[in-house]
Amino acid sequence: xxxxxxxxxxQVWTIAPRGRLDLPAARAMEDALNELCNAxxxxxxxxxxxxxxxASAGLKALLTGLRRARLxxxxxxxxxxxxxxRDVFEMSGFDQVFRTFPTPDEAVQxxxxxxx
Amino acid sequence: xxxxxxxxxTGDFAQAELTVPADVRYLVIIRRFIHEAAQVLGxxxxxxxxxxxxxxxxxxxxxxxxxxxxxxxxxxxxxxxGGDLLVILRDQAPPFDPxxxxxxxxxxxxxxxxxxxxxxYLSRILTDEIxxxxxxxxxxxxxxxxxxxxxxx
Numbered sequence: 001x002x003x004x005x006x007x008x009x010x011q012v013w014t015i016a017p018r019g020r021l022d023l024p025a026a027r028a029m030e031d032a033l034n035e036l037c038n039a040x041x042x043x044x045x046x047x048x049x050x051x052x053x054x055a056s057a058g059l060k061a062l063l064t065g066l067r068r069a070r071l072x073x074x075x076x077x078x079x080x081x082x083x084x085x086r087d088v089f090e091m092s093g094f095d096q097v098f099r100t101f102p103t104p105d106e107a108v109q110x111x112x113x114x115x116x
Numbered sequence: 117x118x119x120x121x122x123x124x125x126t127g128d129f130a131q132a133e134l135t136v137p138a139d140v141r142y143l144v145i146i147r148r149f150i151h152e153a154a155q156v157l158g159x160x161x162x163x164x165x166x167x168x169x170x171x172x173x174x175x176x177x178x179x180x181x182x183x184x185x186x187x188x189x190x191x192x193x194x195x196x197x198g199g200d201l202l203v204i205l206r207d208q209a210p211p212f213d214p215x216x217x218x219x220x221x222x223x224x225x226x227x228x229x230x231x232x233x234x235x236x237y238l239s240r241i242l243t244d245e246i247x248x249x250x251x252x253x254x255x256x257x258x259x260x261x262x263x264x265x266x267x268x269x
Contacts, residue, residue, distance in 0.1 A: 022147070023140045023176050053147075055172055056235040063231060070226075084165060091241050092234055093222030 003028055005036075012108045016047040021058030029058065033065030033076065042074025045107040049080035054088045066098065075099070079107040126157050131195040138179045138188040138207065146192055147172050150203055153194035159201050163265035166242040170260050171203045173235035174214060178256070182209025199264045208255035213248045214239065 004016040013036050017029050029046075036044055046062065048054075066076040078100045081089065089095045101107040132153035136142040147168050154164040175190050182188075191206040217236040220229070240246060245261040 020144070020147075022143050022172060023180075024143070053169070055169065055176065056238055057176065059234060060231045063226075063229070067226065088169075088238065091238060096222075097226050097229075 003032055005032060007041075012043045012045060012111050013041045014045045014047055014104060014108065016050065016104075018050040020053035020055075021051050021061075022053070022055045023057040026055065026057035026061040030061035030064055033061065034068070037065070037068045037072060037074075040072065042069040042072035043111050044069060044074065044076045045079055045104055045111075046076060047079050047104040047107075048082070048085055049104070051085060052082050054085045056092070059088070059092055059094055062098065063094070075111070077101065077107045077110060079104040126196065128196055128198065130157065131193055132156070134192045135189050136192075138183040138186075138190050138209075140176065140179055142190070143172055143175060143179075146175050146190065149192060150194055154201060154203075157194065157196045157201060158267045159262070159265045160267070163201065163262050167201065167203050167260060167262050170239035170242040171205060173239045174205055174258055174260075177214070177235055178205070178207045178209055178212070182207055182212055182256070196266060199266045201262050201265050203260040203262075205258045205260070206251065206255060208251075211250045212256055213250075214258060215246055215248055 002018045005013065007013050015029065015032050017025065019025065021029065033044065044065065062076060069076045078098050080103055081100055099110065101110060134146065134149045136145050150168050150171055151164055154167060171192065178190060188208055193204040195202045195204065214236045217233050220233045220237055239260070243260045244263045247259040247261065249257040251257055
């Protein structure tokens with residue numbers, strides 16, 4: 001799995017995993033989320049447009065990242081969930097925990113509109 | 117040409133098997149194997165995706181919490197049973213019955229939500245039945261059942 005990280009105006013950071021989020025890939029994403037939080041970059045958008053499989057390990061990595069980001073007054077917001085991934089979010093109740101958006105741009109924009 | 121009731125090699129005696137080391141780097145092989153074998157056996161795409169994820173979750177658990185870094189193997193079999201499709205997972209790790217894992221409380225607030233047990237929970241939702249046998253010589257056998265997913269021949 002590859003992982004692309006980029007910043008938008010140093011305010012919001014985007015992580016774009018690509019491929020299948022099984023346990024090894026989830027660990028890489030959790031590390032990336034941790035590094036951003038360690039650097040105080042706690043406004044993060046995870047662009048899931050190129051993720052077609054999400055194991056529970058991926059859910060756990062996102063939840064761990066979300067908890068850390070919110071402690072730093074930030075948030076982890078998700079964008080462009082495939083139908084299969086959305087199903088897994090709903091089955092596990094994670095759709096109630098994360099804010100999700102149709103596109104990465106809308107997710108990034110949401111930080112400007114209402115914070116935190 | 118005579119009408120056949122099932123394609124050769126896809127009847128109830130057909131079974132595809134795979135053995136891989138108990139290492140998370142092999143999870144991708146397990147997923148691909150189940151996907152390909154289930155396709156050969158005529159399962160519907162959505163059902164294949166469900167079985168693949170259920171097996172991935174339980175194999176991940178066996179490697180992480182069963183073997184705990186010890187050397188070992190994960191055996192995977194894909195077997196038809198009439199219109200049903202079965203995925204069988206075997207390991208030689210200490211006994212673990214996934215049916216006994218309590219369901220996570222999804223209504224808990226974020227701070228108190230436990231992250232354990234989610235994989236087993238998903239594997240239950242994604243399948244119609246999970247059977248479990250402690251193997252006589254040690255180890256576990258878990259059978260994931262998806263009903264009525266094979267196209268009638």
